[in-house]
Structure formats: structure tokens, C-alpha cells
Amino acid sequence: MMRCKGYLDRLRENLLVLDEQIANARVMSKRKGKYANALQWAKTLRDLVQLRNETLEKIKAHMLGRDETGAVREPFIAYYGENQLIDFEREFQDQLSPLDLKLKCEDCSVNSVEVCNRHFPHRYEEDEDVTLCDECYQKRVTESSGESEDAHTTESDVASNIAEPASKGEIRVMLQSARLMIRTLKGLPIDQRIVKLEELLATKFEVAPGMEPAYEAYRGVLQKELDDLKASNRT
Secondary structure (H helix, E strand, C coil): CCCCCCHHHHHHHHHHHHHHHHHHHHHHHCCCCCCCCHHHHHHHHHHHHHHHHHHHHHHHHHHHCECCCCCECCCCHHHHCCCHHHHHHHHHCCCCCCCCCCEECCCCCCEECCCEEEEECCCCCCCEEEEECHHHHHHHHHHHHHHHCCCCCCHHHHHHHCCCCCCHHHHHHHHHHHHHHHHHHCCCCHHHHHHHHHHHHHCCCCCCCCCHHHHHHHHHHHHHHHHHHHHHHHC
């Protein structure tokens, strides 16, 4: 059995133990004979399955949090992108993951766990979300940067003007900042929280080139919280 180090490690260990117990209880509940006690084992199996469901729900709540009603949140686009269910399962795979976590790149058709949703903001056109591998993503970034440069711009100018796209780590930092802001506001009444969130969303900051996706993800989390508050306030 693995050595536990943290909260999710212990829940993962619980799942391994429960899976073993469920498999054993399933076998015992089907045994026949004078001393089989199949009914009692069937009840035990039911209780073990319920306990495993509760453990899975704890892991999900730890990852996604809860809404105003106390219910565990579902994976949402602002955090995971257009493939929110797949990306959530990838993060959840250390606990339990029956799904195929590979996605197909729209450009080169490679199937890989490295393929994910990429956001391309455009100044004069509608923003674009595309499922790409790392290599094809870099190609698109390079091509879009080259098209936007003036024909007389030198190669050195092009290199200096290409913005480094926001990394997953930078996006996660922005999402953590949004969640910290939401936790900070939880001590206020709902009406005041709604006002504060509306003020935050109404204020638009200038962001460094390449950081637009991270900033939009930050705003997406705040907008989701604002929508939830307004919905609960109406009821």
C-alpha cells in the first residue's frame, strides 16, 4: 500500500481499500450454502459502494469547491476550457479515471494526453478555441504573429514583438487569485458580494501581451461566481 503524504493521497488509499473490499463483498454475496450469509454480504456491498461514492465526492469537492447551496460544483469551461470533462478527468486520474484521456489535434490529427484546448484572442475578429498539440499550437502562434507584422518589419523586430503565450502555470496562478478573491468576499452579505464582483468585472486592466487567456480565465471564474450569487439571491 502506498505511503500517504497528503489529503488526496489518503483519499486515494481509501479508494484502493474500498475497491478491494467491494470486490470481496461482491463474491461473498453470490455464494450459496448453509453458512454463506449472502443477504448480509449484499447489505455490506451496498454500504461499501455508498462509502466509495462519498469518497469520490470528497475528492471532487476538494478540486472544484462548492456553490452557495453547498452542492459540489461541476467542471466548468472558465477553468478547464471547452473540453472540461476530459481535462477534469486528467486532473482526477490519480484517483479514478475510466475515460480515454487522449484528445485529437485538429491540425495534425495526433491523439495524445498532451493535446488540449488552446485560446486564440483576435483584435478584430471573434476569438478562437482550437484543440491542438504543443507543436501545432506553437506553429499557429508563429504564423499569426508573422501575419500581423508589417511587410517592411525586420526579422529582429518580429522576434522582439512576438508575445510569449501564457503558460498553464500562469493561468493557474490567475485562477487561484480569482478563487482567493472569492473566499475573501465570503464574509460579506450576498448583496455586497454581488456589488464587489460587479465592480471587479467592470474594471478592465491592461495585461501584458500573451497574458490575455489567463486574464480571461480569471474574469470567467469571477463571472461564474457572480452568476451563481445572483441566481441564489433571486430564489
